């Protein structure tokens with residue numbers, strides 16, 4: 001599959017948040033598209049935990065239960081259930097988690113094979129609940145921060161047709177790599193800081209703008225998709241201006257005086273291969289504006305440095 005191809009898959013709705021159909025989503029702490037909490041290793045009751053998060057967040061909430069007893073409370077107050085390794089080892093528990101009809105996020109345990117992982121998802125579906133999202137990656141050992149198998153993530157996505165999230169730890173570079181590999185979203189630590197959430201979202205936005213082909217159905221969704229592409233364009237335009245500025249300093253004659261129209265025509269022709277709908281005719285004035293902005297910046301900088 002090419003880098004920018006769009007794979008067909010079933011999207012899963014987590015409350016108001018669609019996973020798998022549009023942009024890569026971010027699930028985690030404050031500032032994310034959805035929040036989640038784990039009741040494992042916490043001495044807090046499901047109802048209290050859900051109420052606490054509800055007090056500050058009106059969007060989708062997912063909960064990892066500590067036992068089957070938590071499920072009715074979760075079903076009453078949350079938009080999804082998260083099950084991890086402890087659950088996926090026990091088919092009966094998985095069946096119970098899927099029964100209330102809430103979407104289920106199935107996290108792969110580090111020792112679990114692709115077949116075992118997908119079998120857990122199928123178990124949910126067999127119980128009548130096909131709203132299953134997979135999640136690859138998890139906490140490593142102390143010397144090994146995150147364990148994220150990207151080929152396995154891709155295989156799971158292609159084989160199951162289900163959305164697949166990735167757990168990138170706190171590393172935005174891994175978040176970017178996961179989205180580039182096809183992850184439909186990121187599951188961050190529930191206690192992630194707003195800064196960590198923003199960094200992961202930024203990485204997902206920039207990479208996703210190139211790798212995720214979207215087909216939005218409303219003006220609002222299409223504008224949001226355009227905003228993501230513009231975010232990536234801004235990063236590239238800034239980088240391009242810096243590089244073009246370097247060339248002005250290195251050339252014997254820089255700035256507008258050293259303009260090379262033949263080089264400009266050739267780069268437009270090369271770009272038209274990747275942008276055939278726009279073609280050379282439409283790209284030429286765009287690139288002329290981009291190039292002139294870069295030259296103006298270079299000349300302004302040169303004037304203030306007086307070199």
Ligand SMILES: C=C(O[C@@H]1C=C(C(=O)O)C=C[C@H]1O)C(=O)O
Nearest residue numbers: 244247259260261263264291294
């Ligand atoms: C950067 C250069 O200087 C100018 C700016 C260009 C650009 O921004 O791409 C291209 C050709 C030149 O007119 C260059 O010569 O490569």
